[in-house]
Each structure stands twice: as C-alpha cells, then as structure tokens.
Amino acid sequence: MNETLLQTYDLHKRYRTGKDSELHVLKGITLKVAAGEIVAIVGPSGVGKSTLLHLLGTLDRPSQGRITWQGRDVNQLAEAQLAQFRNKTIGFVYQMHHLLPEFTALENILLPGLIAGQRMAALTERGRRLLSQVGLEARAGHRPNELSGGEQQRVAVARALINQPRLILADEPSGNLDMASGEQLHQLLWQLCRANGQTLIIVTHNRELAQRADRVVELLDGRIKSDEKND
Ligand SMILES: Nc1ncnc2c1ncn2[C@@H]1O[C@H](COP(=O)(O)OP(=O)(O)OP(=O)(O)O)[C@@H](O)[C@H]1O
Ligand SMILES: [Mg+2]
Numbered sequence: 001m002n003e004t005l006l007q008t009y010d011l012h013k014r015y016r017t018g019k020d021s022e023l024h025v026l027k028g029i030t031l032k033v034a035a036g037e038i039v040a041i042v043g044p045s046g047v048g049k050s051t052l053l054h055l056l057g058t059l060d061r062p063s064q065g066r067i068t069w070q071g072r073d074v075n076q077l078a079e080a081q082l083a084q085f086r087n088k089t090i091g092f093v094y095q096m097h098h099l100l101p102e103f104t105a106l107e108n109i110l111l112p113g114l115i116a117g118q119r120m121a122a123l124t125e126r127g128r129r130l131l132s133q134v135g136l137e138a139r140a141g142h143r144p145n146e147l148s149g150g151e152q153q154r155v156a157v158a159r160a161l162i163n164q165p166r167l168i169l170a171d172e173p174s175g176n177l178d179m180a181s182g183e184q185l186h187q188l189l190w191q192l193c194r195a196n197g198q199t200l201i202i203v204t205h206n207r208e209l210a211q212r213a214d215r216v217v218e219l220l221d222g223r224i225k226s227d228e229k230n231d
Contacts, residue, residue, distance in 0.1 A: 027222030091160030
C-alpha cells in the first residue's frame with residue numbers, strides 16, 4: 001500500500017437553510033486515500049458528493065471533523081496559506097469547465113501556473129505539452145467559445161494538471177458531454193493521472209466508469225454505504 005495522501009475523520013457538513021433550520025448533509029465521513037489511488041464516488045443526486053469534494057478540495061470547511069494531508073490538518077491553515085496549498089496541490093475539473101472566456105485555451109491552462117509563480121518559459125512549454133497530450137495542439141489560440149464542449153473539458157483537464165498537483169478532484173467531468181466524448185475524457189484523465197502517479201477522486205453517475213477505478217465509495221444518507229476495491 002502506498003503512503004496515505006489524505007484522510008478525513010468523522011466529517012460533517014450542515015448547511016443553514018433558514019433562521020433556525022439546517023440541512024445535515026454529511027453525517028460522519030471517515031475516509032483514507034492512498035497516494036496514486038483512483039477513487040470513484042457514487043451515490044444518488046443530492047446525497048452530498050459535490051459537498052464532500054468541496055471539503056476535500058479545501059474550498060469549504062467542514063462543520064465538524066478533520067481533514068489531514070499527510071498528517072497535517074489543512075483547516076488549521078490561514079486563508080492565504082490554504083489558497084497557496086490548494087493551488088499547488090490540487091487540480092479541479094468540474095462538470096462545467098469554468099474556463100475564462102477572454103483567454104485562449106493555452107492561456108487558460110497556464111493560469112494556475114502563473115498564480116503559483118512558475119517561470120513563464122518552462123510553464124509555456126509544459127502547457128503546450130499538456131495541450132498536445134489532450135489532443136488540442138491545433139487549438140492553442142482558440143477562446144472557449146471557439147471550442148466544442150468536449151474540447152473545453154479537455155482544456156479544463158490540462159489546466160487541472162499544469163501545476164502537477166498530487167490530487168485531482170473531478171466532479172462529473174463528463175456530465176455535459178455525449179457518451180463518446182465523455183468516455184474519451186475519462187480515459188484521458190485516467191491515463192494522465194496514472195502516467196504521473198497522481199491521485200484521482202472522481203464523482204460519477206456512470207457505474208461502468210466507476211467500476212474501472214481502483215475503488216468505489218458509495219454515499220447514502222450522508223454516510224459511506226460501501227467502500228470497495230475493484231480487482
Ligand atoms: N450552499 C448550500 N446551502 C444549502 N444547501 C446546500 C448547499 N449546497 C448544497 N446543498 C444541499 O446539500 C445537498 C447535497 O448537495 P450536493 O451538491 O453535494 O449533492 P450531490 O450528491 O453532488 O448531487 P448531484 O449528483 O445532483 O450533483 C443537496 O440536498 C443540496 O440541495
Ligand atoms: Mg454534485
């Protein structure tokens with residue numbers, strides 16, 4: 001077994017929904033993820049998959065419980081340190097790409113690297129290599145609205161990888177794509193993460209894709225219903 005990359009202890013998330021009402025979404029999630037593992041998260045709509053991913057990605061804080069990265073409690077970090085940690089350590093791929101419309105494909109890919117303060121020459125070289133790995137060399141200068149949905153998502157994948165993050169969090173990255181493009185996108189994510197030994201946590205409604213992960217974690221009623229390794 002590889003080293004543990006991240007671990008959650010009894011994570012709870014409650015959303016305030018009114019003056020004195022709240023929604024208790026996550027009710028004690030304890031999860032250990034090893035470096036290099038590919039984990040699929042499944043469960044019915046509204047169960048809290050995106051909520052969990054947000055907590056793992058440090059975009060939101062748990063109401064209760066802890067998340068540690070290689071033993072370090074990340075929620076103890078101040079906001080600025082946390083932003084820096086996130087930028088360097090985690091790549092995000094959402095259902096909607098969230099590319100910036102004013103920037104070209106290549107520029108969108110480079111942005112997290114610029115934020116991280118990477119040198120322009122090396123960064124651009126890396127960006128171009130990623131563009132070619134996602135099959136879009138010829139689209140470097142296109143703006144998002146000049147790309148197909150599948151191409152936009154592939155740009156988003158390249159952007160997520162630019163800082164060589166240890167963890168990729170993907171929330172139904174193929175949710176808006178047709179079957180074939182969705183399949184292609186998943187394969188690409190898989191391949192790139194495997195090739196670089198990166199850890200991938202992916203939320204998907206597609207059972208077949210989930211079965212191809214190293215492990216499937218199923219959520220139900222705010223808890224982990226099952227957590228099984230695939231052969
Ligand atoms: N900011 C918020 N404030 C209040 N309630 C919220 C908030 N965000 C999410 N919820 C509620 O929390 C529950 C879990 O939402 P979440 O988005 O995590 O579900 P999900 O499992 O990702 O669903 P889907 O498969 O449809 O994407 C839902 O019932 C949702 O309405
Ligand atoms: Mg969701």
